[in-house]
Amino acid sequence: MEQIRTLSSERNTEFRLTFWGVRGTLASPGIEFQRTGGNTICAELKCGDRIIVFDAGTGIRELGSKLIAQNRVRKLDLMFTHVHYDHVEGTPFFAPFFLPDFKVNVWMGQLDGAKSAEDAMKGLMRRPYFPVGPGIFTADITYCDVPDCAEFDLGDGIKLRTAPLNHPGGATAYRIDFQGRSFAFVTDTEHVPGKPNQDIIKLITDVDLFAYDTSLTDEELPDFVGYGHSTWEEALRLRETANAGAMLGVHHMPFRTDDEVDKMERHIKKVHPPSGMAREGMSVDLMNLPVRVKQQA
Numbered sequence: 606m607e608q609i610r611t612l613s614s615e616r617n618t619e620f621r622l623t624f625w626g627v628r629g630t631l632a633s634p635g636i637e638f639q640r641t642g643g644n645t646i647c648a649e650l651k652c653g654d655r656i657i658v659f660d661a662g663t664g665i666r667e668l669g670s671k672l673i674a675q676n677r678v679r680k681l682d683l684m685f686t687h688v689h690y691d692h693v694e695g696t697p698f699f700a701p702f703f704l705p706d707f708k709v710n711v712w713m714g715q716l717d718g719a720k721s722a723e724d725a726m727k728g729l730m731r732r733p734y735f736p737v738g739p740g741i742f743t744a745d746i747t748y749c750d751v752p753d754c755a756e757f758d759l760g761d762g763i764k765l766r767t768a769p770l771n772h773p774g775g776a777t778a779y780r781i782d783f784q785g786r787s788f789a790f791v792t793d794t795e796h797v798p799g800k801p802n803q804d805i806i807k808l809i810t811d812v813d814l815f816a817y818d819t820s821l822t823d824e825e826l827p828d829f830v831g832y833g834h835s836t837w838e839e840a841l842r843l844r845e846t847a848n849a850g851a852m853l854g855v856h857h858m859p860f861r862t863d864d865e866v867d868k869m870e871r872h873i874k875k876v877h878p879p880s881g882m883a884r885e886g887m888s889v890d891l892m893n894l895p896v897r898v899k900q901q902a
């Protein structure tokens with residue numbers, strides 16, 4: 606009995622999401638933005654002893670420092686939705702890239718103007734835009750090019766699925782299933798009013814939680830056609846159609862003050878109280894979310 610207890614307590618079953626940056630487009634320092642957070646987009650998903658990171662906005666720098674300080678995890682999967690500046694600015698400042706005992710898988714979908722994930726990374730770090738190329742990294746890096754609507758077994762009970770997004774130059778959404786629970790990261794994407802994105806619906810069907818591009822409101826969208834972004838209203842419509850558990854809005858515009866984000870969240874909660882806005886530092890225990898009836902058996 607004692608032995609069984611010891612074995613089960615040793616198995617790490619943590620499934621936790623933490624936001625290290627929630628801004629889109631540009632970082633926004635300043636007192637009016639502090640409660641929401643000013644760093645650009647980066648989210649960490651702990652799956653037992655593995656860590657999956659979505660995007661490398663400015664928020665990834667602090668995540669890197671934490672991982673080094675904790676001195677536990679040595680294997681990471683860094684999944685890029687795409688390589689627009691706001692999603693990659695932190696890449697050269699992610700400390701684990703500079704430690705030879707780190708193994709990092711870099712995931713990326715098809716992007717206009719890049720032949721592969723490795724090609725995109727080289728384009729991101731080159732003169733005259735940056736003093737050194739990714740050759741400076743000493744970690745063991747593997748580049749993984751992901752097709753649209755693909756499924757991968759990442760090992761350790763972690764399943765990955767992808768979906769293409771409607772964004773200039775292309776972008777990829779990711780879903781992770783682990784221990785019967787699930788999370789999807791869906792940004793940046795533009796919706797066509799009245800025509801819900803079927804690839805996204807398929808990806809987030811029955812998901813427990815998803816982060817979604819709530820850069821805009823339905824009222825603002827007509828002024829931003831072609832920018833590649835969506836609204837909190839569409840996020841909630843997709844949630845309902847796909848029978849998803851809850852939605853957290855991300856990619857807050859740089860001009861969106863804390864009070865404005867709070868106001869958007871109040872609107873969201875009127876429609877669906879468990880959903881809301883993501884803020885920097887927010888952490889969600891995915892194993893503790895309410896168990897729900899799934900649409901697909």
Ligand SMILES: [Zn+2]
Nearest residue numbers: 629630691793
């Ligand atoms: Zn963006």
Ligand SMILES: [Zn+2]
Nearest residue numbers: 687689772793
């Ligand atoms: Zn973008």
